[in-house]
Amino acid sequence: MRFASLGSGSQGNALVVDAGETKVLVDCGFSTRMATARLARLGTCAEDLAAILVTHEHGDHVAGVFSLAGRYRIPVYLTHGTHAAAARGRSGLPECRLIDGHAPFAVGCLEVQPFPVPHDAREPVQYAFSDGAHRLGVLTDSGSITPHIVDVLGLCDALVLECNHDQGLLAASRYPTHLKRRIAGRFGHLENGQAAALLQQVDTRRLQHLVAAHLSQENNRPRLAAAALATALGCDEDWIGVADQDGGFDWRQLI
Numbered sequence: 001m002r003f004a005s006l007g008s009g010s011q012g013n014a015l016v017v018d019a020g021e022t023k024v025l026v027d028c029g030f031s032t033r034m035a036t037a038r039l040a041r042l043g044t045c046a047e048d049l050a051a052i053l054v055t056h057e058h059g060d061h062v063a064g065v066f067s068l069a070g071r072y073r074i075p076v077y078l079t080h081g082t083h084a085a086a087a088r089g090r091s092g093l094p095e096c097r098l099i100d101g102h103a104p105f106a107v108g109c110l111e112v113q114p115f116p117v118p119h120d121a122r123e124p125v126q127y128a129f130s131d132g133a134h135r136l137g138v139l140t141d142s143g144s145i146t147p148h149i150v151d152v153l154g155l156c157d158a159l160v161l162e163c164n165h166d167q168g169l170l171a172a173s174r175y176p177t178h179l180k181r182r183i184a185g186r187f188g189h190l191e192n193g194q195a196a197a198l199l200q201q202v203d204t205r206r207l208q209h210l211v212a213a214h215l216s217q218e219n220n221r222p223r224l225a226a227a228a229l230a231t232a233l234g235c236d237e238d239w240i241g242v243a244d245q246d247g248g249f250d251w252r253q254l255i
């Protein structure tokens with residue numbers, strides 16, 4: 001299994017998970033043109049996608065999902081709440097498969113485990129993936145950590161983990177107070193210290209890859225996120241990957 005990102009941050013997110021015979025996209029916050037160009041950059045294409053798995057209805061995750069899915073006839077997997085919120089006012093939707101946020105399901109040779117997260121959307125989930133040999137856990141857009149999140153992300157071979165903001169930079173930013181409260185709240189986004197605290201709670205014995213994701217360009221810095229996670233793991237900062245808005249990150253292979 002390997003994984004890569006088309007881009008990550010508040011302007012758009014999309015992650016490709018490739019288990020050999022089965023490739024899926026998690027979210028698509030990019031236009032069809034941009035998504036296909038970025039898939040090509042990774043040596044793949046939309047025709048190869050077996051599914052688009054949606055985490056929640058916020059634009060940075062769902063803006064490009066339905067047009068990409070419609071154009072290439074890709075089934076879209078999402079919770080009932082996300083479907084209700086994201087599909088409102090749209091017609092001619094592509095095939096949508098409603099999922100239970102607690103029930104694992106299969107897409108080709110990938111086992112997908114959705115798990116609910118505290119975020120200010122209708123029915124948000126994040127996903128963990130297994131091909132039988134390796135496990136990848138993805139967590140962005142979570143305002144706080146739950147015991148269930150700690151369980152699901154344990155013993156992963158790779159983690160993509162939200163480091164949305166640095167507390168100090170957010171507090172000092174020019175964002176209006178209500179927005180600062182929303183971002184830092186229990187249903188907002190994880191800051192570097194929370195992501196680090198999560199890492200200290202999960203079983204990281206099998207971890208081969210750790211990528212910080214969904215960084216705010218305004219309220220975080222890649223080196224702050226990497227430093228927080230490296231301190232929590234007791235590893236070198238250079239070992240931590242940091243996803244960026246335009247470049248995402250290149251393929252990472254699980255061995």
Ligand SMILES: [Zn+2]
Pocket residue numbers: 009010013058060061140141214
């Ligand atoms: Zn987001």
Ligand SMILES: [Zn+2]
Pocket residue numbers: 056058119121141
């Ligand atoms: Zn969100």
